Amino acid sequence: QAAGEHPVLSVIRAGMMPCSPVIPSVAISMGILELYYRVRSHAPRLGIQPFVRGLCDKYMCHYRPYLREQFALAFDMYLAVQREVQHRLDVALGHDGPNWRALNACAPCSYKLEDEPPLEIDGQLAMDGGTAMKRSAAAGLADGRVFDTDYRIAPQEVDLYANEVKKRKQVSDIDPSSWVTLNEPGEPGDDAPKPSVCAHRWKNAKAEHHKTAPGMYDQTGVFVCVCRHGLVLWFAEMIRSGELAKYPLSIIARMISAGMRCKECGYDIGCAFQGT
Incomplete structure (x- = not known):
């Protein structure tokens, strides 16, 4: 340790990540932390506890719960350092512009040749x-910290479009024209002058658990926008609701603000959403 240098910096210079930011007494190898980071990138379900148990098995030591806590603290600090760098x-x-990542996420989509004429549809x-990524409302307390990322469209931004489309409900199954508009956020196509057959079939085809999901789950899924090569541009969490119109509207608003007016965007009920 150099004179006047903080102990944490000395430990990091030695290739270790301390478990405490003040007076470190335990540190974990950067190589081990990077290994877990790489493995978890390909296997997101691999938790810290089974990984630490595997390390204990390799180094022939008994697993203790505090080892998992120490590894988690060091891994959080490792990720924080990576994000800051x-x-x-x-x-x-x-590359720190508001839409730089989305505009340059995919090289085949964004690469332009010199003097290339603009395309009518450039992407x-x-x-x-x-609905695979759910979180039960009874699962306990959620982490109050907000992860700083430009992938996620915040719920506050999504709710700006909550009242753009009102929910419409059919009163009678016998009379197909018996629709009433409710004062609550609607689904894509609910604002069409004439109910869309595609949207009606899409709603009827949804699983039964979608109708009860808002009461059972705090997060009922995610709404994602990707390029044609499968790279994620943005996503929004579906909070206590089904696939409401406000989610695709927030994606379209992001596309417009990023200057993607000349791109096509596919949607499974695009015929109904086109009117929205």
């Missing part, structure tokens, strides 16, 4: 909602 690098390279995107 990436942020400083983006600033130095001029294709797709968006849709998925």
Whole structure:
């Protein structure tokens, strides 16, 4: 340790990540932390506890719960350092604009040749909602910290479009024209002058658990926008609701603000959403 140097910096210079930011007594190898980071990128379900148990098995020591806590603290600090380094690098390279990542996420989509004439449709995107990533409302307390990322469209921004489309309900199954408009956020196509057959079939085809999901789950899924090569541009969390119109509207608003007016965006009920 150099004279006057903080103990944490000395530990990091030695290739270790301390478990405490003040007076470190335990540190974990950067190589081990990077290994877990790489493995988890390809297997997101791999939790810290089974990984630490595997390390204990390799180094022939008994697993203790506090080992998991120490590893988690060190891994959080490792990720924080990685994000700060990436942020400083983006600033130095001029890649810190509000929409720089989305505009340059996919090289085949964004690469332009010199003197290339502009295309009438210069790219294709797709968006849709998925219900695999749920979080039960009774699962306990959620982490109050907000992860700083430009991938996620915040719920506050999504709710700006909550009243753009009102929910419409059919009163009678016998009379197909018996529709009433309710004062609550609607689904894509609910604002069409004439109910869309596609939207009606799409709603009827949804699983039964979608109708009860808002009461059972705090997060019912995610709504994602990707380019034609499968790279994620933005996503929004579906909070206590089904696939409402406000989610695709927030994606379209992001596309417009990013200057993607000349791109096509596919949607599974695009015929109904086109009117919205």
